[in-house]
Amino acid sequence: MADxxxxxxxxxxxxxxxxxxxxxxxxxxxxxxxxxxxxxxxVSRQAGRCMDCGIPFxxxxxxxxxxxxxxxxxxxxxxxxxASERLHAxxxxxxxxxxxxxxxxxxxxxxxxxxxxxxxxNIEVSIIDRAYEEGWVRPVEPARHTxxxxxxxxxxxxxxxxxxxxxxxxHSVVVLEKDDRPGGLLRYGIPEFKLEKxxxxxxxxxxxxxxxxxxxxxxVGGSGPDALDVEQLRSRFDxxxxxxxxxxxxxxxxxxxxxxxxxxAMDYLTQANxxxxxxxxxxxxxxxxxxxxxxxxxxxxADCLGTALRQGARSVRTLAIGTxxxxxxxxxxPWPTHPVLFEVSSAHEEGGERSYLASTTGFxxxxxxxxxxxxxxxxxxxxxxxxPTPGTESVLPATLVLIAMxxxxxxxxxxxxxxxxxxxxxxxxxxxxxxxxSVDGVFTAGxxxxxxxxxxxxxxxxxxxxxxxxxxxxxxxxxxYSVRPGENPVTV
Ligand SMILES: Cc1cc2nc3c(=O)[nH]c(=O)nc-3n(C[C@H](O)[C@H](O)[C@H](O)COP(=O)(O)OP(=O)(O)OC[C@H]3O[C@@H](n4cnc5c(N)ncnc54)[C@H](O)[C@@H]3O)c2cc1C
Ligand code: SF4
Numbered sequence: 193m194a195d196x197x198x199x200x201x202x203x204x205x206x207x208x209x210x211x212x213x214x215x216x217x218x219x220x221x222x223x224x225x226x227x228x229x230x231x232x233x234x235v236s237r238q239a240g241r242c243m244d245c246g247i248p249f250x251x252x253x254x255x256x257x258x259x260x261x262x263x264x265x266x267x268x269x270x271x272x273x274x275a276s277e278r279l280h281a282x283x284x285x286x287x288x289x290x291x292x293x294x295x296x297x298x299x300x301x302x303x304x305x306x307x308x309x310x311x312x313x314n315i316e317v318s319i320i321d322r323a324y325e326e327g328w329v330r331p332v333e334p335a336r337h338t339x340x341x342x343x344x345x346x347x348x349x350x351x352x353x354x355x356x357x358x359x360x361x362x363h364s365v366v367v368l369e370k371d372d373r374p375g376g377l378l379r380y381g382i383p384e385f386k387l388e389k390x391x392x393x394x395x396x397x398x399x400x401x402x403x404x405x406x407x408x409x410x411x412v413g414g415s416g417p418d419a420l421d422v423e424q425l426r427s428r429f430d431x432x433x434x435x436x437x438x439x440x441x442x443x444x445x446x447x448x449x450x451x452x453x454x455x456x457a458m459d460y461l462t463q464a465n466x467x468x469x470x471x472x473x474x475x476x477x478x479x480x481x482x483x484x485x486x487x488x489x490x491x492x493x494a495d496c497l498g499t500a501l502r503q504g505a506r507s508v509r510t511l512a513i514g515t516x517x518x519x520x521x522x523x524x525x526p527w528p529t530h531p532v533l534f535e536v537s538s539a540h541e542e543g544g545e546r547s548y549l550a551s552t553t554g555f556x557x558x559x560x561x562x563x564x565x566x567x568x569x570x571x572x573x574x575x576x577x578x579x580p581t582p583g584t585e586s587v588l589p590a591t592l593v594l595i596a597m598x599x600x601x602x603x604x605x606x607x608x609x610x611x612x613x614x615x616x617x618x619x620x621x622x623x624x625x626x627x628x629x630s631v632d633g634v635f636t637a638g639x640x641x642x643x644x645x646x647x648x649x650x651x652x653x654x655x656x657x658x659x660x661x662x663x664x665x666x667x668x669x670x671x672x673y674s675v676r677p678g679e680n681p682v683t684v
Contacts, residue, residue, distance in 0.1 A: 194268035198240035205308040206234050213542050217502055220384040220468045222291070223538040227321065232272075235318040238311045239267035245302045249528045250312060252682050253300030255652040255675045256282045256289075260297060260312055267315055276323035279316065282674065284353045285651055287324075287391045290317025292382055293648050294491075296681055300528035324394065331401035334362040340665045343368055343429040345412045345604065348376020349647045350638025351435035352399070353654030354661070357671055358433075359404045361662045366429075367404060368420065370411040373469070376437055378647070380462040383495050385502070385538065389469065413607025422610040431633050431661050434613065434621060435654065436604030438639035442597040444487060448555030453563040457492045457596035464499045479505035483589050485566055486510045487552055488596030491537075496594045498539030508544035509588065513571050513578055516548040529682050551580035556587060565589045602640035618643055625677055627657040628664075635661050641677070649675075 195201075209225045210216070216223050242264035250260045259278045266275035279286050290313055301309035323329050340363045344355045347369040359365045373379055375392050400406070411419045425432060441456040443449075460477050467473055479500035486493045486500075489512030500508045517534045525531035540546075549571040556565035565587045569580035601619020602608065608615065614622040614630040620643050621636040623629050629636050637657035638650040652675040659671035 193244035194242055194265040195240035198237075198268070199243055199303055199307065202237055202241055203307055205311050206238055207311060207314055210538060210541070216385065216538075217542060220502065222388050223385055227318070232270075232318060232322065235311075235315055236268050236270055239264040239315050241303065242268075242310050243303060247302075249300040249302050250297040250310075251300075252528060253296035253298070253530065255649050255679065255681075256655075257652075257674050258282045258297065258316075260310075263319060264310065264312075264315060267319065272319060272322045273326070273328055275319045276328050279319050279323075282672075283651060284356050284655065285349060285395055285647075286316050286320040287395065288349060288378060288387065289313075289648050289651065290320055291387050291391070293646065294530070296530040296648075299530040300682065302528075305527055329394075329398060331398050332360055333402055334360055336362050337364070338362040338666065340364065340430045341366070341428065342431045342433065342661060342665075343412075343425055344433045344435060345425075345607065346376060346435035346437055346638070346640070347371075347374035347406065347408075348435060348437050348638060348650060349378060350437075350640075350650035350654040350657075351376065351433065352395070353651040354433045354435060354637055354658045355404045355654075356399055356402070357655055357658030358661060359399070359402050361658070361669070361671055363662070363665065365404050367406045368410050368412050369406065369408045370414065372409050374406050374408055380465045381458065381492075381495070383461065383465060383499055384468045385498055386495070389465075411607075413604065413610045415606075422607070425611075426633075431635065431665055432611075433657055433661060434604065434608065434611075434629065434634060434636040434640055435638045435650075435657075436602060436607065436640045438599040438601060438620075438644045439603035440600050440605075440619070441595065442600050444552060444595050444597060446552060446554045448557050448563070451555050451557040451563040452561050453591060454555065454593040454595065457486070457488070457496050457594045460594050461492070461495055461499060464503070477592070479503040479508070479592055481506055482592040484508045484592045484594065485588060485590040486594045486596055487566075488512070488598065489514075489546065489548075490596065490598065492596040492598075493594075494535075494537045494539045496596055497544050498537075498542060500592075500594075501539070501543050505592075510544060510546045511550040511552065511566075511568065512546065512548050513551055514548065516546075551578065553580050553585060555593070563590060563593055566593065599639075599644040601643070604640065623677055626663070627653075627660040627677060633664070635664075653677075 244261045263275040263278045295313040298309040344351045344367045484500045484505045486496045550568045551571045554567040558564040570584040572581040627635045637653035655674045662669040
């Protein structure tokens with residue numbers, strides 16, 4: 193145990209400062225102040241609050257099975273190098289989860305029963321940042337080559353984790369990606385102010401040095417000139433991993449939807465991320481000078497909010513169809529579950545208004561065909577369904593509307609159909625207990641298998657799927673199965 197009295201002596205969570213709002217709205221950089229080396233003492237002090245519980249419930253919260261009490265003790269003892277080893281033992285990409293994970297481990301932390309939980313996520317990111325600064329993150333080249341080949345379709349966190357594990361196991365791995373750059377939602381979904389792309393580039397460089405090959409601009413199973421057909425895919429590779437994400441946005445089918453100025457959130461965020469990459473966008477969707485309404489109160493909505501504020505929106509309002517979540521756990525969300533709470537993310541700190549119980553019933557369209565407003569009604573609940581209450585309609589002015597209502601099932605449909613892969617009623621890829629789809633030699637992981645989820649689940653599934661593929665190819669495996677299909681967060 194790090195410090196037997198640490199949790200008694202230090203009861204508060206100490207987290208890095210965020211940059212002042214007016215300053216951070218002027219750029220796209222991450223919202224945190226640059227970390228000074230001396231500040232690592234604060235991180236060690238926080239690690240010392242860990243009680244090294246007999247049953248570490250933080251493990252229940254994290255699908256990766258991160259060895260949290262072990263790296264807490266190492267950080268407390270300032271053995272950062274060994275802490276980095278322990279971190280990488282269960283997580284290929286702690287720099288992504290350490291920045292963007294909602295940290296279900298902290299919701300499950302035993303200290304959270306009567307004190308603020310250990311700052312696990314900040315300890316994680318401090319370890320990996322220090323490891324990169326010290327040059328400890330080196331390519332891990334395979335000890336032998338198996339002569340077997342694997343195609344990983346999709347380069348989001350699930351595909352990347354599967355590819356890294358399989359390359360290190362000695363297979364010849366090619367990641368095929370339809371976008372022009374690898375990274376999936378890490379690249380074109382999550383904005384720079386939450387996850388600077390230099391972290392992604394650094395990890396991709398490590399993967400390339402280890403031997404993973406990346407082929408971008410190739411839609412597998414598509415019909416364009418750069419497409420790769422299913423026959424070529426099956427004949428060139430001994431196994432295939434489908435990690436094609438859940439990129440089909442949920443639509444809002446109400447009158448006026450076809451008006452100019454109404455866009456799915458991902459169209460908007462992709463363009464904004466491309467702009468930050470330095471790409472030229474000929475007809476950009478921009479919030480500059482506009483009254484923006486974001487439909488959907490989740491993380492994607494918050495990412496749209498932070499982006500619109502940085503682009504100079506005149507006003508931004510986020511609409512949530514449900515009730516305002518509580519600020520603290522209530523009886524329906526007891527420890528150690530991950531509660532749905534009223535969240536103040538960095539983007540919420542920066543501006544905008546939020547409305548709850550707001551059902552959109554239609555759009556107002558001006559003479560030029562552009563959106564000028566939304567008709568909204570108060571939501572009421574009928575037999576568990578959310579419906580607009582008659583007689584409560586009002587009009588909200590809007591010149592840009594972003595629809596951030598989630599996603600409905602697996603991306604890469606054309607490929608799945610061409611392969612003959614079956615889907616569930618929810619539109620996700622059917623797979624068995626070893627990540628096999630209904631087609632022999634084809635495996636799956638991440639959002640296309642689980643449905644829209646989190647980076648941490650995508651990495652966990654990618655790692656576990658790699659173990660299943662290795663076993664399929666070699667008859668046995670020493671790769672870890674971090675998670676089994678169908679495993680879910682702790683609920684009541
Ligand atoms: C805006 C937004 C913000 C988010 N923020 C967070 C966050 O802060 N924290 C968090 O934990 N989670 C967040 N998430 C969720 C998280 O990003 C996803 O759960 C995760 O990226 C899923 O990983 P994946 O590898 O399964 O799929 P993806 O990251 O979606 O990657 C799938 C890849 O497959 C490619 N592809 C699809 N079909 C084909 C084909 N036929 N051929 C070749 N390539 C193909 C796609 O182009 C894509 O690059 C966010 C999601 C969104 C949309
Ligand atoms: S549950 Fe919290 S206090 Fe207990 S081992 Fe995990 S991080 Fe430490």
